[in-house]
Amino acid sequence: MYKFELMRKASILLTVLLFSYSLGYGQNLSQKIPEDALIVFSINAEQVRQKADMESLMEMEFIQQIEQELSKSDNQALLSAIYSDPQSIGLNAEDGYYYFMQANDSMLYMNFLFGISDKAHFDNFVSQTFLNGITPTQEEKTSYFSTKTLGIRWDEQYALFVGGVPLKKKSIYSQVDYDDPEYDQKIDALREERDTWLSKQWLEHLKASETKKSLMKESANFNNFIDKAPDLGLWGNWKVFQLNLIQGLKEVRELRNIDQVKLFESLNALLGGNYLHMYGNFENGKITLETQQYLSEKLAKLSEGMYDKRPNPEYLKYIDKNNLIGFYSMAIDIEKLVNMTWTIYKPFLESIPEYGPMAHSSMEILGLLLDEQALYNLMKGDLVLSISAMMEVEREYTSYEYDEDFNYTEIKKTKKEAIPEFTALMGIGNKENFEIILRALLRTKILQPTEDGLYYEIRAKELPIAFYLAIQDDIILLTNNTSLLDKKVLKKGLKKKYRLEKERAELMTENAQSLYLDIPRLLTNLEKIEKANSKELTVINKLKEEADNMNLVGVKVEGNKLTSNFELVLQNDKQNSLKILTQLMNFLFHL
Amino acid sequence: MYLSTLNSCIMYSFISKACFFVSILFLCSSCFQIVEEVNLNENGSGVYTLTLNLSESKSKMKALLALDSIDGHKVPNERSIRSEIQKAAGILNQMQGISNAKTQVDTENYIFEITCNFANVKALDEGIYQTLNSLIQTPQKTDIQKNHFVFQNQRFERNFPLNPKPEFEKLPGKYKDVLKEAIFTAIYRFPKSIKSKSNQDAKVSKTGKASMLRYSLYQIASEQKTIQNTIILNQ
Numbered sequence: 001m002y003k004f005e006l007m008r009k010a011s012i013l014l015t016v017l018l019f020s021y022s023l024g025y026g027q028n029l030s031q032k033i034p035e036d037a038l039i040v041f042s043i044n045a046e047q048v049r050q051k052a053d054m055e056s057l058m059e060m061e062f063i064q065q066i067e068q069e070l071s072k073s074d075n076q077a078l079l080s081a082i083y084s085d086p087q088s089i090g091l092n093a094e095d096g097y098y099y100f101m102q103a104n105d106s107m108l109y110m111n112f113l114f115g116i117s118d119k120a121h122f123d124n125f126v127s128q129t130f131l132n133g134i135t136p137t138q139e140e141k142t143s144y145f146s147t148k149t150l151g152i153r154w155d156e157q158y159a160l161f162v163g164g165v166p167l168k169k170k171s172i173y174s175q176v177d178y179d180d181p182e183y184d185q186k187i188d189a190l191r192e193e194r195d196t197w198l199s200k201q202w203l204e205h206l207k208a209s210e211t212k213k214s215l216m217k218e219s220a221n222f223n224n225f226i227d228k229a230p231d232l233g234l235w236g237n238w239k240v241f242q243l244n245l246i247q248g249l250k251e252v253r254e255l256r257n258i259d260q261v262k263l264f265e266s267l268n269a270l271l272g273g274n275y276l277h278m279y280g281n282f283e284n285g286k287i288t289l290e291t292q293q294y295l296s297e298k299l300a301k302l303s304e305g306m307y308d309k310r311p312n313p314e315y316l317k318y319i320d321k322n323n324l325i326g327f328y329s330m331a332i333d334i335e336k337l338v339n340m341t342w343t344i345y346k347p348f349l350e351s352i353p354e355y356g357p358m359a360h361s362s363m364e365i366l367g368l369l370l371d372e373q374a375l376y377n378l379m380k381g382d383l384v385l386s387i388s389a390m391m392e393v394e395r396e397y398t399s400y401e402y403d404e405d406f407n408y409t410e411i412k413k414t415k416k417e418a419i420p421e422f423t424a425l426m427g428i429g430n431k432e433n434f435e436i437i438l439r440a441l442l443r444t445k446i447l448q449p450t451e452d453g454l455y456y457e458i459r460a461k462e463l464p465i466a467f468y469l470a471i472q473d474d475i476i477l478l479t480n481n482t483s484l485l486d487k488k489v490l491k492k493g494l495k496k497k498y499r500l501e502k503e504r505a506e507l508m509t510e511n512a513q514s515l516y517l518d519i520p521r522l523l524t525n526l527e528k529i530e531k532a533n534s535k536e537l538t539v540i541n542k543l544k545e546e547a548d549n550m551n552l553v554g555v556k557v558e559g560n561k562l563t564s565n566f567e568l569v570l571q572n573d574k575q576n577s578l579k580i581l582t583q584l585m586n587f588l589f590h591l
Numbered sequence: 592m593y594l595s596t597l598n599s600c601i602m603y604s605f606i607s608k609a610c611f612f613v614s615i616l617f618l619c620s621s622c623f624q625i626v627e628e629v630n631l632n633e634n635g636s637g638v639y640t641l642t643l644n645l646s647e648s649k650s651k652m653k654a655l656l657a658l659d660s661i662d663g664h665k666v667p668n669e670r671s672i673r674s675e676i677q678k679a680a681g682i683l684n685q686m687q688g689i690s691n692a693k694t695q696v697d698t699e700n701y702i703f704e705i706t707c708n709f710a711n712v713k714a715l716d717e718g719i720y721q722t723l724n725s726l727i728q729t730p731q732k733t734d735i736q737k738n739h740f741v742f743q744n745q746r747f748e749r750n751f752p753l754n755p756k757p758e759f760e761k762l763p764g765k766y767k768d769v770l771k772e773a774i775f776t777a778i779y780r781f782p783k784s785i786k787s788k789s790n791q792d793a794k795v796s797k798t799g800k801a802s803m804l805r806y807s808l809y810q811i812a813s814e815q816k817t818i819q820n821t822i823i824l825n826q
Contacts, residue, residue: 397646398700400626404797406778408626417650 029115030098030226032158034212035219037100037111038240042226042233051231051282051578060582062589086114090121091159101240102205106168109205112161119156126152137203142210144203148195151202153210160209162202221275221294230279230290231578238274258348266347270298282581285573289566300560302343306336307512307555307562311382315425316509317493318477318484321500323388323421325525326517326550329508331382338376378434380427384508388481389421390525393465418528419465423479431474438471455485507551513564515552520544535591542587546570546580622647622772625808633782635711635742645701652701669698675726676703682722683707688714712742745824749777751817759812770809775818777804783824790820 033040057063092115102109116122126136126145130152136145142155150163172190176183215222225235273296280289295303309331319327342363349360395417400408428434441447447456447469455470455477470477472490483489493499500508507514523544527537548571554564570577624644631637645652656668667675676694683692684707692707709715720737736752759767784799793804802822810816 395650397649398644398702399624399647400644400776402778402803406780406794406796406801406803408778413647415647 029113029158031214031216032113032160033098033100033215034102034209035215035217036102036212036239037215038103039101039234039236040215040222040225041099042230042235043097044229044231044233047229048231048282048578051576052582053576053579056579057582060586062586065589087117088121089125090116090118090123092117103167107164107166107201107205109162109164111209114159114161116154116157116159119154122154122159126154139207144206146199146202146206148198151199151206153206160206162205164202166198166201225275225277228277228279230281232278232280234276234278236276238271262350263347266350267344270344270347271296273297274299282576282578284576285570287568287570287577287581291564291566293562295560295562297560299340302340303336303562306333306340307331307557309333309381309512311384311509312380312425312427312475313505313509314473314475314493315382315384316499316505318423318425318489319384319386319500319508320388320483320494320498321504322498323521324500324518325387325389325420325522326515327384327386327508328515329382329384329511330513331380332512334379334381335373335376337381338372374430374433377429378437380429382427384423384425386423387420388423390418390528391421391465391480392416392528393419418525419480421481423477423481423484426476426478428471428474428476452487454487454490507553511553511555513552513554515550515566517550519547519549523547538591539588542584546572546584622774624774624776626776626778628778628780629715629740630780631712631742631747631782636709637712637715638706638708639715640704640706643703645703649701672696672703673698676705679705679722679726680707682725683718686714686718686721689718712740712747716740745783745826747779747781747822747824749779749818749820749822751811751819755812756814759814767809767813770812771807773808775806775808775811777818777820778802779822781822781824783826786823786825788820788822790817792816793820793822 098111098113100111100113102111123143126143130145130147130150134145136143138144142153144153145151150161152162153160172187172194175190176186180186216226219237221237222235225233273294275294277292277294278289279292280287311329311331315329346360349363393416394414396412396414398410399413401411402408438447442449442456446458448459449456455468458467458469465480467478467480468482468485470479470485470490477484477490479485484494499505504516507516523540527540548569550566550568552564552566554562556563568577570580572580624642624647626640626642626644628640628642629637673694673696676696680692680694683689683705688710690708690710692705695702695704695706697703707715707718709718716737716739719739738748738750738752741748741750759770778801780801782800785795785802788795788802790804792806793802795802802820804818804820806816806818811818
């Protein structure tokens with residue numbers, strides 16, 4: 001049920017966003033996004049509306065469901081108008097809408113920006129929906145109004161709605177003793193105080209936004225993003241992570257007294273100028289998502305050459321295409337990765353009061369004692385993980401049997417559990433050093449050699465089935481698939497007819513990172529686990545009809561830009577993927 | 592969390608896609624049983640046993656106990672689970688009218704049992720109240736009340752002086768689903784035969800001296816069903 005609830009909510013949000021009458025790329029309105037916006041979402045709604053085939057979409061029953069859901073929302077009138085008829089409330093649909101986030105030490109602000117076409121209509125809408133007879137504050141030609149949940153500023157040109165979440169949240173209930181005879185009155189007073197404070201915050205934020213510089217003027221990177229006009233877009237800068245960091249630091253008691261100024265100075269020097277772009281497009285037969293990471297000069301230098309490696313093509317010998325559900329592969333320069341990670345983490349250690357300098361020095365001394373090169377070269381840095389089936393294993397458990405007088409005795413029952421059949425492949429770098437590790441694992445009996453000495457068994461009572469480790473031609477093969485442990489297969493690999501076809505083989509071995517998932521095959525395996533006639537089974541069958549595969553190709557490096565491309569490929573390549581998606585949503589709503 | 596967030600700034604695509612791939616491996620459900628047993632003697636004394644059997648979900652338990660936290664909630668380790676159960680037995684043993692409180696912990700099959708003798712049902716009820724009061728440190732502590740068990744004039748009452756629905760409603764759907772698979776069984780044995788019972792779902796044994804009630808925890812927590820039962824014994 002939870003999965004359906006999630007899907008239902010996601011569908012509503014997505015639909016409202018997608019089919020709002022916006023272009024999302026109105027240059028004039030985008031000038032109003034302030035320079036301190038951390039994340040900006042954009043929707044090329046006109047393009048999206050064409051792809052979705054709005055006429056048939058509007059006839060779908062789930063749209064009615066969305067209307068019903070909207071009616072439960074506090075801001076029902078606004079959401080409903082955005083969705084159904086923005087012009088009726090005076091919004092300028094052609095200028096588009098933007099959603100962006102800002103933050104300071106105490107608040108996270110979420111903003112909606114709209115163009116205004118008819119101020120009188122909008123005045124009327126705000127008055128009827130929010131004001132309840134209250135006159136908004138007027139400053140020259142701009143009107144302001146706020147409640148505990150949101151603030152609005154509007155003039156002839158545009159409207160900005162703001163809401164958000166306090167970051168330094170202290171529960172009002174923790175401030176009054178439960179046994180206090182005046183508990184209810186005190187809680188009410190605190191609630192009123194909090195509501196007044198929030199209302200004031202929204203107003204102050206709206207007024208401060210007027211004086212801020214435009215993000216478009218200040219950031220060439222943002223301009224680059226806004227020019228692309230994908231169906232769906234997301235732009236973010238590294239300060240989002242800074243915000244997340246501040247919250248994280250508060251949660252760890254030992255780090256609350258960290259020198260944040262020093263920490264962020266160091267991190268800013270390293271990460272300032274990092275941006276994330278995401279471009280999502282609905283094409284015929286597939287949904288694509290391109291992710292671009294723009295690294296700062298320092299970070300780009302540190303990561304130079306990190307993604308030049310590729311997985312060993314010899315791994316293909318051990319991947320059986322016939323039952324393959326999916327694989328993930330990667331190849332990375334471990335030394336560069338460790339150096340870059342240490343450079344990023346070093347400021348944290350330095351900023352921790354008391355223990356920080358000690359820990360930092362300890363790490364440096366450790367660096368002297370350890371043969372870092374030996375560690376970096378222990379493994380080649382490439383990995384392939386593949387799943388070829390979901391195996392059913394029987395598990396014993398204890399239950400009870402009751403006699404006529406309800407005396408019970410323990411009985412052993414069995415149930416079937418699904419375990420993935422997997423194969424992991426990694427390349428050994430320095431053979432001599434790897435032998436040292438291997439001997440240690442044998443001495444501690446974590447690994448047990450088989451009688452024929454071909455491979456090792458990994459024994460642990462927690463594991464439902466045995467795992468095996470084999471080493472062949474400097475390749476480590478870790479698997480629970482015994483068919484790969486045959487002497488001939490280990491030495492020469494699977495017969496050619498079982499190996500991956502060219503397209504998949506290239507995907508795996510010619511990229512620094514790749515992912516492939518055969519969706520119908522995965523669903524066929526999941527089908528075995530789900531109970532017959534369950535809702536899940538119906539969903540599985542429907543998805544099997546529609547989806548084909550999921551794949552990811554990365555990481556393409558161009559200067560300081562890292563690009564990855566993800567695709568969700570559908571069975572029907574004649575129809576636009578968005579139309580198929582909306583039909584799928586309608587199907588789910590009927591369940 | 593903050594460290595992983597920062598790392599994802601750099602390793603975003605690598606990590607997120609790898610996690611996605613691995614997450615499809617863990618598609619399983621949870622089942623467990625709670626069995627409450629009261630054996631009452633002629634003189635009002637008896638034996639109380641509470642068993643939590645997670646054996647059916649032991650593979651998932653092993654995986655869960657290896658984690659530090661789930662959804663922001665700290666996951667206890669085996670040692671702390673054992674310690675808490677022993678602490679409960681310790682509290683019970685200090686109570687007047689309670690004796691021989693002991694625990695059985697089977698970490699291989701994840702079966703936890705606590706049992707004690709009681710001199711009378713009032714002592715048992717007081718023992719349960721004091722134990723819950725000592726062990727529970729959350730705001731829900733104020734909800735703990737007495738009168739779980741009452742026995743007077745051949746009238747045995749199993750009450751449920753809690754109001755779980757508000758907390759249940761706050762639970763995410765995935766946790767609610769887990770409760771559907773969890774079974775609570777209450778078995779009460781008496782020295783005399785049962786004359787009547789208030790809970791129509793309770794079964795009476797062939798000898799007429801024992802009753803059994805079984806509900807899913809979902810039914811109890813959502814207040815679709817109640818374990819409340821008044822059993823009148825023949826004189």
